[in-house]
Amino acid sequence: MKLRSHKMLSNQLNPSDSQARPNTEEEATTKTDTDDDNQATLPRLMDGDSSTDGPRLRKTRQWAYLDMDVIKVVHVNLFLYSTCFSIQTGVLPYLTRSLNLDTVQFGYLQTTFYLVQLIGGPLYGRFADVHGSRIAMLLAFSSAALMYGILGAATSAFGVFLSRLPSLFLHAFHASQIVIVDVTEPSKRAAALGRMSLSYGLGRVIGPLIGGQVASRFSEQSSSFVACGGSLLSVLIILKFIPKNTKTSGAKDASGETKSSEGIFNISKITSILTKSPGAIFFIFFMMIAGAPSYLFEGMLSVITMETFKLTPDQTGFILSFSGVISMLVQGFGIGILTKRYSEAVILNGSIITLLISYSFLCFVSTTTHLIVVLVLITCGNGVIGTVLTSSLTKTVSVTDTGTMLGLGHASQSLVSTMSPTAGAYLLERFGLTSFGIVGVVVYLMLLFAPKK
Numbered sequence: 001m002k003l004r005s006h007k008m009l010s011n012q013l014n015p016s017d018s019q020a021r022p023n024t025e026e027e028a029t030t031k032t033d034t035d036d037d038n039q040a041t042l043p044r045l046m047d048g049d050s051s052t053d054g055p056r057l058r059k060t061r062q063w064a065y066l067d068m069d070v071i072k073v074v075h076v077n078l079f080l081y082s083t084c085f086s087i088q089t090g091v092l093p094y095l096t097r098s099l100n101l102d103t104v105q106f107g108y109l110q111t112t113f114y115l116v117q118l119i120g121g122p123l124y125g126r127f128a129d130v131h132g133s134r135i136a137m138l139l140a141f142s143s144a145a146l147m148y149g150i151l152g153a154a155t156s157a158f159g160v161f162l163s164r165l166p167s168l169f170l171h172a173f174h175a176s177q178i179v180i181v182d183v184t185e186p187s188k189r190a191a192a193l194g195r196m197s198l199s200y201g202l203g204r205v206i207g208p209l210i211g212g213q214v215a216s217r218f219s220e221q222s223s224s225f226v227a228c229g230g231s232l233l234s235v236l237i238i239l240k241f242i243p244k245n246t247k248t249s250g251a252k253d254a255s256g257e258t259k260s261s262e263g264i265f266n267i268s269k270i271t272s273i274l275t276k277s278p279g280a281i282f283f284i285f286f287m288m289i290a291g292a293p294s295y296l297f298e299g300m301l302s303v304i305t306m307e308t309f310k311l312t313p314d315q316t317g318f319i320l321s322f323s324g325v326i327s328m329l330v331q332g333f334g335i336g337i338l339t340k341r342y343s344e345a346v347i348l349n350g351s352i353i354t355l356l357i358s359y360s361f362l363c364f365v366s367t368t369t370h371l372i373v374v375l376v377l378i379t380c381g382n383g384v385i386g387t388v389l390t391s392s393l394t395k396t397v398s399v400t401d402t403g404t405m406l407g408l409g410h411a412s413q414s415l416v417s418t419m420s421p422t423a424g425a426y427l428l429e430r431f432g433l434t435s436f437g438i439v440g441v442v443v444y445l446m447l448l449f450a451p452k453k
Helices: 003-013 015-019 025-033 038-046 053-059 070-098 103-131 133-153 157-162 165-169 172-183 186-217 220-241 267-276 280-299 301-308 313-341 344-362 368-394 399-430 434-449
Strands: none
Touching (some): 070 103, 070 157, 070 172, 103 133, 103 165, 103 301, 133 165, 133 172, 186 220, 186 313, 267 280, 267 399, 280 344, 301 368, 301 399, 313 344, 399 434
16 A cells, blocks of 8 residues: 555544644644555655656755755755856866976876865765765865865965865765655656766756856966855855755655664674675776776866867866766756666666777877767766666665765765876876877777676
């Protein structure tokens, strides 16, 4: 029996009760929790047994004094995060060059960033599971504001490297994924995660444009301060609109728990989640291998446009913005269409083939036009394969541990990213742009013929 049919039966037995609607989220939650059949139906709901109760759960995440859906707020904040991050990403190579950092040192800087992210990913995931999404999001956006502020004030290489340290908790996209997973049934999770790219991709479009214009009219440091201001705005939005814990107003696991009770620094718990979740290690390993060529190439993309194609900051910003539009369309709309028609295994193989073709073309890129065409193909392949693998990874654990599992997934990507900038800088210096294409061809040929679960 589903929640809707049970409510109809309850209304027939108690006509007077059906006339009164709860005025607050607390009253709605209390009424739901006192219903004996709800505990039996929730596990089936989390297994994707119901096609109509997903919107019902999302609607319970409205709170009376604002009447604002949490999902919409998450998308707004994700847009701001993407915009601010893209502002500083596009101008960072120019800022570091103005402070006399060469290409290899820029690679070290990127490696430092991803190393810090690697350490913080699993810890941040446990933090979100234990303390709730609101505090976790506050931590992420506060870290973003601090990082951009330090970068804007930097006057030497030391200041630039120092600005990377707050990225230990710079996991705003991770926090947004946790909320989406909390309120989405497994059968529709891939499409819901894909729709996050509508807001994230829009930020990727607007951010580089803003960063390029501000850098051209004022300075690279000014762009960082703009990103800092946008992150502080997100902090205010979280304080005003996000409830303490998205898990408490909706889904529970089979045991009725809404929070993980283990500590943040409980390494044995994190390890247990990874090793005892069926298929988790496979998906994480696959994500690491599949993401390696893209992290090598995209980590050096701004340097490639600056040194190989001699583009200005605003021209680089336009290219990054165009890439953001493609990503937004593919993940926002394409994923939903594909998952309705094909299995995730078929989609996964299709994205691998797309990436194999893309990196084959990258071996022969010689003009800016060629680069843009290849970038479109790579963006399409990455958008699909990343979303499908993330969706599959979250299905390996219960709802109380999704934050930790997502954190482990992000950490695995950060592990690859930690080595990618230094390796990418070395490849670019010694072998040129063609080397990135060769690496991609080798990796995706291996994945195409590798056995898959």
